[in-house]
Amino acid sequence: MAERADSSNSSSNCSMGEAGSAAAAAAAAGGGMDDCSFAETDDCTTRHLALTLRVDFPGRRLEARAALTVEAQRDGLTRVTLDTKDLKIIKVIANGVEAEFSLGDAQGFKGSALTITLPSELLRGQQTVVEVSYETSPVASALQWLTAEQTAGKEHPYLFSQCQAIHCRSMVPCQDTPSVKSTYSARVSVPKELVALMSANRDGELPDALDDSRKIYCFQQTVPIPSYLIALVVGCLECRVIGPRSRVWSEKEMVDDAACEFEETETMLKTAENLVGAYVWGQYDLLVLPPSFPYGGMENPCLTFVTPTLLAGDKSLSNVIAHEISHSWTGNLVTNKTWEHFWLNEGHTVYLERMICRCMFAEQCRQFVALGGWKDLLEAVKTFGPTNPLTSLVPELRDIDPDDAFSSVPYEKGFALLYHLEELLGGPEIFMGFLKYYIQTFAYRSITTEDWKNCLCSYFCNKTDVLNQVDWNAWFHSPGIPPFTPHYDTTLADSCRSLCKRWIAASDSELNCFSEKDLLNMSSHQKIEFLALLLLEPPLRLNNVKRMQELYKFNNVKNAEIKFRWLRLCLRSHWEKAIPLALEMVTVQGRMKFTRPLYRELYNFEKARQQAIDTFTTNKPTMHPITAALVAKDLHLV
Numbered sequence: 001m002a003e004r005a006d007s008s009n010s011s012s013n014c015s016m017g018e019a020g021s022a023a024a025a026a027a028a029a030g031g032g033m034d035d036c037s038f039a040e041t042d043d044c045t046t047r048h049l050a051l052t053l054r055v056d057f058p059g060r061r062l063e064a065r066a067a068l069t070v071e072a073q074r075d076g077l078t079r080v081t082l083d084t085k086d087l088k089i090i091k092v093i094a095n096g097v098e099a100e101f102s103l104g105d106a107q108g109f110k111g112s113a114l115t116i117t118l119p120s121e122l123l124r125g126q127q128t129v130v131e132v133s134y135e136t137s138p139v140a141s142a143l144q145w146l147t148a149e150q151t152a153g154k155e156h157p158y159l160f161s162q163c164q165a166i167h168c169r170s171m172v173p174c175q176d177t178p179s180v181k182s183t184y185s186a187r188v189s190v191p192k193e194l195v196a197l198m199s200a201n202r203d204g205e206l207p208d209a210l211d212d213s214r215k216i217y218c219f220q221q222t223v224p225i226p227s228y229l230i231a232l233v234v235g236c237l238e239c240r241v242i243g244p245r246s247r248v249w250s251e252k253e254m255v256d257d258a259a260c261e262f263e264e265t266e267t268m269l270k271t272a273e274n275l276v277g278a279y280v281w282g283q284y285d286l287l288v289l290p291p292s293f294p295y296g297g298m299e300n301p302c303l304t305f306v307t308p309t310l311l312a313g314d315k316s317l318s319n320v321i322a323h324e325i326s327h328s329w330t331g332n333l334v335t336n337k338t339w340e341h342f343w344l345n346e347g348h349t350v351y352l353e354r355m356i357c358r359c360m361f362a363e364q365c366r367q368f369v370a371l372g373g374w375k376d377l378l379e380a381v382k383t384f385g386p387t388n389p390l391t392s393l394v395p396e397l398r399d400i401d402p403d404d405a406f407s408s409v410p411y412e413k414g415f416a417l418l419y420h421l422e423e424l425l426g427g428p429e430i431f432m433g434f435l436k437y438y439i440q441t442f443a444y445r446s447i448t449t450e451d452w453k454n455c456l457c458s459y460f461c462n463k464t465d466v467l468n469q470v471d472w473n474a475w476f477h478s479p480g481i482p483p484f485t486p487h488y489d490t491t492l493a494d495s496c497r498s499l500c501k502r503w504i505a506a507s508d509s510e511l512n513c514f515s516e517k518d519l520l521n522m523s524s525h526q527k528i529e530f531l532a533l534l535l536l537e538p539p540l541r542l543n544n545v546k547r548m549q550e551l552y553k554f555n556n557v558k559n560a561e562i563k564f565r566w567l568r569l570c571l572r573s574h575w576e577k578a579i580p581l582a583l584e585m586v587t588v589q590g591r592m593k594f595t596r597p598l599y600r601e602l603y604n605f606e607k608a609r610q611q612a613i614d615t616f617t618t619n620k621p622t623m624h625p626i627t628a629a630l631v632a633k634d635l636h637l638v
Helices: 002-006 017-028 252-261 265-276 319-326 339-360 363-384 409-425 428-442 449-459 461-467 472-477 491-505 508-513 524-535 542-552 560-572 578-588 592-604 606-622 625-634
Strands: 044-056 061-072 077-084 088-094 101-103 112-122 127-135 143-146 158-161 182-191 195-198 201-207 214-225 232-235 238-243 246-250 285-288 303-306 334-336 445-447
Touching (some): 061 077, 088 101, 112 127, 265 319, 265 339, 265 428, 409 428, 409 461, 449 461, 508 542, 542 560, 606 625
Parallel strands (some): 044 182, 246 285
Antiparallel strands (some): 088 127, 143 158, 158 232, 195 232
């Protein structure tokens, strides 16, 4: 990685450059080059997955059977290797015959390879069905089991999955790599008072013939997807119709609020279709999860998962919905082949999300949110360190858990590259033409950065001289800030910047010059920007922070994006009154965007450090396993 980043022979033409080409060729070689997977996808590929799941809440496990239709990619195929993690394998049947299998030693975050010996050799193109009977572990990293007390209704337990990036293997034995896409079907047995949903279209309900206290929900996903998009939720759920192809689901306590918050979903869908083509997934439903869900949203096909922290009451955080809708094309339809190329998913999705914003509101709005995203990138680089290889757009992930690499970098550095190209190549309308062509070219496929770049150069073949100006090796392989700083329209940010400068410069005698009217004409996004600007500066004087609370009353705000930044500002200024508020925020919700930075700020505030550790230790058993593992690292406990 360092050799590629520091190479003086950086690419100045429409190619990857020597180092970049070698890396891309290795990634393009197939599943064998996915260092996060044991699956030998050069040998065979999964075409369909049929799941039979029985949800056991008391045992916190899935009793399951996975039937994988695999196709040989070469002659003489005699074995199939699948990814697993913490699974109890009971029996394997291949083509109707019980098959021998072995489970390799656990290798950290990658889990264990399940190697299955086929009863007879397959020729290239031949298919067979491999059926694995198994049970998941109560500590499966893909699954969070909530007790009734952890739900809003307090009456029934709840289960949800989160498979991105490589956690599906703890729920299903599979080729757990984004280079493989397959259709899937499922039959899920749950207690009859509960509802099951999946990242697929619903295909009916049946009584469970083996247990009259249960029912079976059936699902079909007819569009091939990678394993990380398989999703399951079981709970006491209700829905409200919010559009001709959309429902919002949640516990009844918040379903009406969610329906109001997300009522613009169909408008966003139509806007996206006008930009990049037809929506191919049928239904587009939203599920508002319990607060412990670790992400803002997850683009599971047919059923986007979202955090309840989006329920601000004023639709101000609905850009997350635009982001997840955009993934229906960039990420779900066209997918990164390995996690090194994650920017292909996220950079393009941020770009499309902001184009939806542009169409629904104004170009000035797009510029404003892009400016905020650039600050998120600066903070991510500062957190990792400017020379950290994980701040490269195409990092090397050998022996690195993709969860540890997760940050704003692929999102915002990826967007910055696309925005830079937009400016070079003629503006947003022209570049959107390329984005639509790119999606049409690679729909239903998994690709690498080299595939993307070849497509770009082909589409803009008459602008080779412009593309030759781009330092591709620096963009793709150098850590830190991109080689080009974008210039955004600051009109909507100017009032935020002015107010920020006043608070930084204010002495005690000048604090009476501020008033609650300072924020009167600011939108929620401008208030977020104001606080984000302050976080880029040295800590405010404690008296300034106290006066700000007295006037603006940020402690009482409902908008989680505002409150999160405000509490970080308070902790940096060592305001002890903010400690219990921050501890409350990391406890009542588990969105990593908020939880991890708040825990880091608490750790850095000496008077709060032990309280933070004690709070985490107490809450760890009820936290999502992904969040708990990463916060433990933030608190230097592992």
